[in-house]
């Protein structure tokens with residue numbers, strides 16, 4: 252089974268997670284740039300973070316056989332902080348880079364006027380850079396937040412098939428299905444959406460335009476939720492092709508619109524190939540000293 256997790260914050264995870272993901276079939280990920288759990292205080296903090304996503308994190312994933320891509324944007328929560336507004340000025344530089352497959356995470360947190368402005372500005376950047384947009388829906392007041400999100404997307408002029416609206420549930424999926432945007436679902440351990448509810452949604456709405464992710468980060472989350480959803484699909488009577496559509500072909504089709512996915516096996520991880528030795532990123536490796 253091959254799996255592409257289209258939303259996971261790997262820089263918050265360990266090398267054990269990378270190893271377990273690879274063993275579960277994960278071969279590619281997209282890491283959306285987002286909040287750090289506490290406020291950043293200046294644009295430099297974002298610049299170092301963005302550099303880490305396209306540099307060190309991509310290298311770290313490759314050491315475990317996983318192709319890493321990212322999305323770059325000013326997240327909804329920090330859109331409200333005047334100290335972070337300058338981030339909009341540095342985005343064009345990052346949106347031109349290889350491995351950056353969308354603008355995101357965008358959207359609403361508390362649905363403020365500041366969030367409106369930053370959301371619209373970044374959708375315009377997605378249009379300019381011909382990139383997909385990865386849109387987060389608020390965890391509070393989700394139904395109203397999703398409706399307003401779809402209005403802003405429509406007004407921006409971006410093609411709906413280039414937008415994924417994420418963190419959906421039973422109350423928000425229908426509106427997004429009707430909009431022509433892609434439907435994203437984050438499968439969490441205790442809250443919001445689980446494997447069995449996901450399977451029920453797939454039964455009702457089908458497998459087209461659906462992305463399933465773990466959204467794993469530094470909070471209560473599980474980087475193997477993609478694999479667990481695949482298992483739940485098979486147990487519920489979906490076949491291997493259905494699983495491949497949802498967990499591989501769909502993310503490839505959506506993020507492939509960037510023209511920047513790298514999906515060939517990482518050197519050293521193709522079948523019958525010896526592991527690559529002595530690889531470093533700017534002189535640093537994930538190893539603690541030489542392999543014994």
Ligand SMILES: [Zn+2]
Pocket residue numbers: 258260283285356466
């Ligand atoms: Zn996220």
